[in-house]
Amino acid sequence: MxxxxxxxxxxxxxxxxxxxxxxxxxxxxxxxxxxxxxxxxxxxxxxxxxxxxxxxxxxxxxxxxxxxxxxxxxAVLLDFPKKRLDFLKEVSASKKYRLFLLSNTNDLHIKWVQNAVGPEFYSEFKSSFEQFYLSHEINFRKPDSEIYEFVLNENNLIAEETLFVDDVKENTDSANKLGIHVWNLIPGKEDVTELFTKNKIN
Structure with a gap:
């Protein structure tokens, strides 16, 4: 489960x-x-x-x-569709799952995002997660196995009870080697709002 x-x-x-x-x-x-x-x-x-x-x-x-x-x-950063935030907030409000963010990012990019979406939107996004891990703040980056081990250990998570969603196959492959379930989402063909239809989650 x-x-x-x-x-x-x-x-x-x-x-x-x-x-x-x-x-x-x-x-x-x-x-x-x-x-x-x-x-x-x-x-x-x-x-x-x-x-x-x-x-x-x-x-x-x-x-x-x-x-x-x-x-x-x-220039790499585009829009943040509100439907994805709304979906995340619904999942978070359900209290059925412990939610975590794990992103390879940097100081310049995250500041651009905060400015682009505005403080209220960003706050709603960040507060939907139990922990909000950015690579430049924790000194690890995907796909190194250490970053997944860090998240598991810090939060007492069992790999087999955990699903990792990422668009980069190298990242999901690395997590999967540790026993973590993965969804290698394909941008443009799949959307995070399809989480429960694309994955067998109890």
Missing amino acids: IKNIIFDFGDIFINLDKQATYREMTRLGVTKISDEMIAVYHQYEKGLMTTDEFINFYHDKFGIEKEDLLNAWN
Whole structure:
């Protein structure tokens, strides 16, 4: 029986255009994503690098102005349909499941989201979860197994009683290896509001 549900954020609740940042960076003259850039991104997403350090890396390496980088970096983030918030609030109000958010995100992205949806919407979203885990605040990131073990251990969750919803197969595969049930949601074809029709949850 499923007692706990862990949700990803991007392309589960908020829509993403995952190629947008690459397109914008290309427009700014950055046409190749190097191993160093990926390492810096992962460091930033784990909260092991400050926002200023992250911005300065791109400014110093490519001469990109701060405002241009911010716009390019946040271009990935689109809208947050209210029907998904309403659905989440219903599930939360039912008290049938313990709900958790587990997102790979960073300081710049979450601040953009807070500003875009407004304080009331964001507060309703965040308060629907028992715990709200953002990678840059807990210093772990998916798909590393440590992040799932952290959530399980911190909240005394049993893997076999837990469902994890994420749009990235690498992330759901990693969680599933620990015995966690998973739904690898396909954006554009499936919606989180279909949670109970797509999954056999008691």
